[in-house]
Amino acid sequence: MKESLPQFRLARVTDAGTEDVRIVRISEIPLDTRSDRRGFLGTAMTASAAVGAILAGCRPPRSPSSGAQCSTLAHRGAVTALAVGNSGRLLVSAGLDDAIKLWTLPDGALTKSAEAHHGGIRSIAIAPDGKSLASAGDDGNIALWTLPEVALSKSLQGNGVKVASVTITPDGTLLVSAGNLIELWSLPDGVLTKTLDPHAGTTSVAVSPDGRLLASGGRDHLVRLWSLPDGAFLRSLAGHEDEVHHVAVSADGRLLVSAGADRTVKLWRLPDGVLLRSLTGHDSAVQAVAIAPNGRLIASASADHTVKLWSLPDCNLVKSLDGHGQLVHSVAVTPDSRVLASASKDQTIMLWLLPEGTPYRCFLDLDASPKDVTGITYTARDEYGRELSYTLPCGSPLPPGVTCTCNCVPGSYAPPAPPESNAPSTTYVPSGTYCSCDMVCTCLAVPVCQAHKLLDPDPVVRAMAEQIVLFMGPREIDYLAWAAAESRGALRRRITRMQREIEAGRRAEPSRWPDPTSCVRYLDDPDPVVRILSAQTLHLGSSKIPERSALRSKIDAALREAARRHWRKRVGR
């Protein structure tokens, strides 16, 4: 149907002339509140008040969606390394503050922080089974840690020279470290099995998915290929005009990507090493690269403060992500290729949604933040029934259904004053703008979840728990490890056994699902975890339940309630 010519270009509009210039502040996200067009706009304010609010920093902390820099800090120093667990639920960060931190994805909740090295951490790698972590840094040490405890399990005696990079082969049997030399260590015993001499400092190492090819990037501008496990040198790849800072291998093992101080990202065909493309666009050295596991995107991090996304296979620059205020050290992509994490010298970690590159979240650790930075803490149950404490920057909207436990917890970090400094001590004064109190709360996680019902005295609850845990399957191995760690005695052994069975291939057994009629009464159980279990079990077997029946309505209501209560913003799932 033909419509009239749209005309929205800037032009003068009718003005009664009775008002001063006014900016209208929108106080609510319209679609999160009400669809009434009239109601969602907030109050009009003078333009000077609006700009004044911006200049005074009185507006809520910058939302990542504004594309601005993060206002929240994740580490006390530059964040130099990131690694994502195979489940996609765990992000590990490390930095020059010697800290290793564990965060949940995509929430960004900090679950563990541990001091690990002296002199700064440069590289981390998570073992394929998700149970251990390797770290290395300027102190020349290589350490192995258990996850999720971050307890030291082994320290490998290196040659004392700074270690720039570590990686673990996909079968978990070999650790490769790189500094002046490249060293191969057998795992889990940590015995040095081979030393490779690339004749120049090595900045980065990466292993192919089949574990048979090692790529290294060097200060001599070369990328080198080696065979594994024998460590035989295969060939050098020349093309970079300055130091190679980072190398990465694609999930299908056919593509090698390197990042260089010459401001380029180069794509090499594997295994022959033919140079396919050189991507230009960064204004400064490229520090790191990551290839999305689905093979559709390359992310490159640069000293020009940006992360750039390049599409595959056409290699077009898709987007430049401007969120960090300083050099970006590291990037990592989740296994489902939906989320990108970036870490910067500015002490921040950001999440971005892929493939659009939409800013999603800045991480906040109040222990890394000065006292004039405040956060909201709240508790929420995740989909496993765990009640966890979360922290968000002050002014952030809270998810629906959560319990706000405190709305103004100050940061705790006070940079040490230099000796003989006469600097006045810092005094915290609540701003009063968006945080209306200065309470300090301590929130304890309540470790109750589906796996913890595996030994419930009630056989129906036990059966429901078993089948739901099996249905979660291998994607939730991290969760099971956590659940076991939170448990004791027989329950711990039971959960661990379940974990092993799933790893060995056991899956949900629909024939053993409890009869729906026996589960119905649990929809009203006082224990929220049991209610969740029954709703999930009934939902999985719901195809047999008539669509318009009262039972279906009850299940739907319970699931809705579960979704509301168990808010956990899962990206795309």
Added chain:
Amino acid sequence: MTIAFQHPLEHDVSQRRSRAELPIVSAEIFVIPIHDGFIVYAPLRRAAFVANARVVNFIAALQEGRFERASDPDGSVLELLRRLEIVDGGPEVPPVTSFEGVPEPAAVTLFLTTTCNLRCTYCYASAGDTTAKSMPLEVATHGIDFVARNAVARKLPSFAINYHGGGEPSANWHVMTQSLEHARARAAELGLAAPIASAASNGVLRDDQIDWMIENLNGGISLSFDGLPEMHDRHRLTVLGQGSSARVMHTLQRLDAAGYAYGIRMTVTADQIERLADSVEFVCARFGPKRIHVEPAYQLGRWTGAPSAETDAFITAYREAQRRAARYGREVFFSAARVGTLTNHFCGVTQDTFALSPDGNVSACYEVFSEDNPRSADFFYGRRDAEGGGYRFRLPVLDNLRRQAVQHRQFCSGCFAKWSCAGDCYHKAVSVTGTLEFEGTDRCHITRELTKDQILARIARSGGIFWHEAPAGSVPRSHREETSS
């Protein structure tokens, strides 16, 4: 706290400022009336705020070369405009990419068949009503070999294959599976990475087909599902006239169990509008699609002459659906309302989409999958080269399609949604209006309303005063530059 402003022009006390010293409006600005004022929107700056008429007129005066200081005595409006790069922000770069010359596609879409196991009431393709035509394997492999060679010539890491309809692609199962095997083998032979493979499907699949897709389609699947079974089954019927929702939900559950990323496409007819929100909530509560794509039914094919769903009621229902989806942390998506995207192309029609009909002819449009389409002369631009291994292209047809990119559309030039909607679906427009000259459709109204919502939501999420994102750093490059680099 009191903030003292220094007026931006305070250093130039003179009221007789030269024209050269005036603040320069440096953005393409649109003014969108809303109940409480006006949205001032600079799409290429990714910036917007809501203001009253006085502010709008202040900016309009600046654009006319007049600085009305009385309207902005303390300079705060000017300060805001500068922060948003609307004033003195330097030149804008329109997000324009253009294509010219003989195409060298590195992606092929295969219209595998016009056969379908469903008889959806609103099928734009009228699938099943015509003599079935299926693509021979040799047609598919010829197209695959062509894009594979192009990928090598363009030094691309790989190429892409998309299996699409005109019917249900999986109905030509052996060509679907064998062509992908062929593509993989050809990629390996040429030293390319594994091709990216994706498909659209109605979701009525056998378990072995679902599992094959999970295993092999690394680029995802888009499944048609209308939500509530009673809604879905009203329109998406099997050949025997039975509802297909149970089969589709089975597919969705199997995909979810495998953790596979897929999208759901919901088609909304006029009679479904009032249940749209319930349908979206139904999907959110039960399944885990990567995205939920909602579109009013096209009045094409079997749905020609049916009541239109492109109405205000659809907009209201869409908003409610979006609100419900947000409860689950999800978003619904309407193809032409996408403020996050700046582009001059709505789809591949203006970007040399290389789609092969079962007979091996080249179409630029997924909706024009058959040479029998009344608009085929406008969208089919190539055929197989009988002598060589490639294709012969009719460049005048292709160039005409390339000229449908939004920067060439006079009708769209004054529309605030133009750099995100990018002119909407060309085929749909010409089919509805009956003319090749774009004159807008009822979809334009939907697009503008939903785009307006997205702008307001961005302002609200950014603190409530303004929205400003750094422009997406992609410096548009012409196709010519890209291919010659």
